Amino acid sequence: MKIALLGYGKMGKEIEKIALERGHEIVLKKTEENDFNGLENADVAIDFSIPTAATENISTCFNYNIPVVSGTTGWLEQYDEMVVLCNEKNGAFLYGSNFSVGVNLFFELNAYLAKLMANIKEYNVSMEEIHHTQKLDAPSGTAISLADGIIAATDYTNWTLENPSENQIHIDAKRIEDVPGTHSVFYKSAVDEIEIKHTAFSRQGFALGAVVAAEWIKGKKGIFSMKDVLNLG
Secondary structure (H helix, E strand, O other), X not given: OEEEEEOOOHHHHHHHHHHHHOOOEEEEEEOOOOOOOOHHHOOEEEEOOOHHHHHHHHHHHHHOOOOEEEOOOOOHHHHHHHHHHHHHOOOEEEEOOOOOHHHXXXXXXXXXXXXXXXXOOOOEEEXXXXXXXXXXXXXXXXXXXXXXXXXXHOOOOEEEOOOOOOOEEEEEEEEOOOOOEEEEEEEXXXXXXXXXXXXXXXXXXXXXXXXXXXXXXXXXXXXXXXXHHOOOO
């Protein structure tokens, strides 16, 4: 399979390594210094760029009729626009806030726990996420996905990085050198606390998941997520 890498930072390089190990070919390494030359040769594109470049990368793939897998976070205000454009172009689009298999299982655990806790009002929920100091957005896309999973099942209506008001989930976003990603969800009462936690040891799990998603989406049309790739629906 021929892959275009849209974004060639640390994640892009890790994706390249795993893609080559799995027998794929890299036909474009898109950075701020070059253009989309070579994209037309790709079977699929993987976007791990920066928030300001994501929509251009994704929409260009639709215009070239190339399926795109995106793991860039911090741009989701334009997500619905990209969905509309994908459908207009009869394209294929898979966005994931996190491509790790473990994290996607953690999403399911988080949603199930939220349903269990929905009517138990003695507990207040909060979250913590820790990432490396180079991460541009806060909170992480993974943390937002976790918060959305809780909101969908409970009376909580929003999340905040500040002091929470009623029905807001507080997210404590920390940036510490060389931390790939740690996410915790806490349910605390006056007498005890329930915690679920996912800790990533390296970027390898994220990169492998992105390549697996690219292999899965080739030849498909529509809007997808990692739930489709992992058959978690």
